[in-house]
Amino acid sequence: MKGKINLILATTCHILVDYLCIMTLFNLLKNDTPNEMRMLYNILAFGTQAIIGYIVDISKNKWIGIIGAILVSTGSLIYTNEILVIFIIGMGNAMFHVGSSLFVIDESDGRLSDLGIFVSSGAIGVGLGTISYNRLASIVLIALSILWGIKLGREKGRLQERERELDFNIASNNHGVVFIAFICIIIRALGSGKSLCTLSGSAWIMVISISSCVGKAFGGILSDKFGARLIGVISMIVSMISIGYSFVIGAVGVVIGIIAFNMSMPITLGVIIDELKNYKCFGFGLTTFGLLIGSMITLFQYKLSITKNVIEMICLSGMALVCMMYVVKGGRKENEI
Amino acid sequence: MKYRNVIQCDVAIYNPVEDMTIDYGPIIIIGFFILLALIIVSGIILYKVYKDMDKKEERTEFVNGVNMNNEVSTNISMVNTLENKNMAEQEREKYNDGPVVSFGSTDNNSYSGTTIDGSDNQV
Numbered sequence: 374m375k376g377k378i379n380l381i382l383a384t385t386c387h388i389l390v391d392y393l394c395i396m397t398l399f400n401l402l403k404n405d406t407p408n409e410m411r412m413l414y415n416i417l418a419f420g421t422q423a424i425i426g427y428i429v430d431i432s433k434n435k436w437i438g439i440i441g442a443i444l445v446s447t448g449s450l451i452y453t454n455e456i457l458v459i460f461i462i463g464m465g466n467a468m469f470h471v472g473s474s475l476f477v478i479d480e481s482d483g484r485l486s487d488l489g490i491f492v493s494s495g496a497i498g499v500g501l502g503t504i505s506y507n508r509l510a511s512i513v514l515i516a517l518s519i520l521w522g523i524k525l526g527r528e529k530g531r532l533q534e535r536e537r538e539l540d541f542n543i544a545s546n547n548h549g550v551v552f553i554a555f556i557c558i559i560i561r562a563l564g565s566g567k568s569l570c571t572l573s574g575s576a577w578i579m580v581i582s583i584s585s586c587v588g589k590a591f592g593g594i595l596s597d598k599f600g601a602r603l604i605g606v607i608s609m610i611v612s613m614i615s616i617g618y619s620f621v622i623g624a625v626g627v628v629i630g631i632i633a634f635n636m637s638m639p640i641t642l643g644v645i646i647d648e649l650k651n652y653k654c655f656g657f658g659l660t661t662f663g664l665l666i667g668s669m670i671t672l673f674q675y676k677l678s679i680t681k682n683v684i685e686m687i688c689l690s691g692m693a694l695v696c697m698m699y700v701v702k703g704g705r706k707e708n709e710i
Numbered sequence: 711m712k713y714r715n716v717i718q719c720d721v722a723i724y725n726p727v728e729d730m731t732i733d734y735g736p737i738i739i740i741g742f743f744i745l746l747a748l749i750i751v752s753g754i755i756l757y758k759v760y761k762d763m764d765k766k767e768e769r770t771e772f773v774n775g776v777n778m779n780n781e782v783s784t785n786i787s788m789v790n791t792l793e794n795k796n797m798a799e800q801e802r803e804k805y806n807d808g809p810v811v812s813f814g815s816t817d818n819n820s821y822s823g824t825t826i827d828g829s830d831n832q833v
Contacts, residue, residue: 409738409741412738412741413741416744416745416748420744420745420748421748423748423751423752423755424748424751424752424755427755427759551756649763650763651763655755655756655759658752659752659756662748662752665745666745666749669741669742669745672738
């Protein structure tokens with residue numbers, strides 16, 4: 374438990390950071406604000422993480438995450454200039470994600486469950502930020518950041534001691550593993566924006582967010598237990614079947630499909646970090662960059678019916694399955710056997 | 711315009727299913743150029759990362775190589791020393807006189823300049 378304090382703090386802050394960013398974005402921009410502002414936010418928050426990650430990998434600066442969280446809190450309290458606010462929360466979000474990933478990955482000891490738990494919490498923040506509004510979260514985030522800062526201050530010099538080469542032992546020996554994993558992330562992002570049933574509203578948004586969160590978290594936990602390749606392949610097959618059957622079993626099929634579809638997320642993240650070894654924060658940034666590219670492509674997609682969306686989603690799951698089989702070798706469990 | 715959260719990636723995204731009126735204005739185009747620039751920068755960083763990793767691997771191999779060479783040279787010098795001792799003993803037996811100095815080896819690491827009885831008479 375003692376060794377997991379950074380993970381608990383990072384996960385809690387992750388919910389608050391994503392909540393504040395989306396909440397600010399929705400309330401600041403209202404309904405008449407141009408589309409481009411959201412694009413600017415996405416580019417700042419998700420496109421710059423690879424670059425910031427590389428800087429963190431080189432400098433080993435442990436304060437980046439806390440600075441990011443404080444920037445997001447500050448940005449959510451300012452309502453003067455749209456572009457300024459978007460710049461602050463966008464950069465704050467990017468810095469927080471990369472900075473906190475440094476601790477989460479370092480303390481994971483090669484376990485995918487830690488990565489899954491950390492990344493999963495963001496979905497809850499996004500879901501809550503879409504449907505609710507509470508500026509008190511900014512104060513809570515500042516308080517948590519100060520607490521985290523005090524804790525890190527006491528751990529002077531521990532970062533270098535802890536610095537070691539992690540071995541997730543899941544990346545296959547094939548050529549271009551990072552590239553194919555990156556493509557897999559883009560494919561997943563393409564599928565993530567699709568409406569798969571007629572349901573809508575706040576409750577449905579929260580159902581999607583919770584399903585996504587559960588999928589990511591359990592993807593990591595089950596991969597540690599049964600092997601990353603096995604879970605990656607099974608999850609994609611389950612996703613294809615359940616989404617395909619959603620016409621018969623309704624929203625339940627969609628929920629199961631979303632859970633299974635998201636289970637591969639910590640696996641692809643683990644593969645990239647495993648491949649890039651000492652450049653883990655850069656690897657983390659690359660995954661979010663893949664999500665951004667996928668989401669940008671969806672801007673140019675034509676309106677499709679739910680039936681066509683479901684068919685497209687099944688095809689995307691199939692493509693992701695092929696990518697997973699290429700990039701993931703047996704997880705640690707399989708190797709032990 | 712309506713926006714919704716994305717299933718998995720925490721990216722605030724425009725949902726084309728809900729509204730077809732997508733504005734492909736100049737800022738969107740600029741956005742794609744920024745994206746392109748980010749792709750190039752990330753690609754360069756990835757290239758640098760791989761290059762750095764290759765360098766580290768090479769360095770490790772080099773260090774291992776040096777260690778091996780050292781081991782080999784130590785073994786050679788030990789063999790030389792033993793050979794020199796044997797030769798010196800043979801010479802002493804042959805001429806049956808005092809300490810004999812061996813000139814058998816040119817290896818700096820060997821003890822060819824030391825007398826066999828252990829005294830420090832260097833040549």
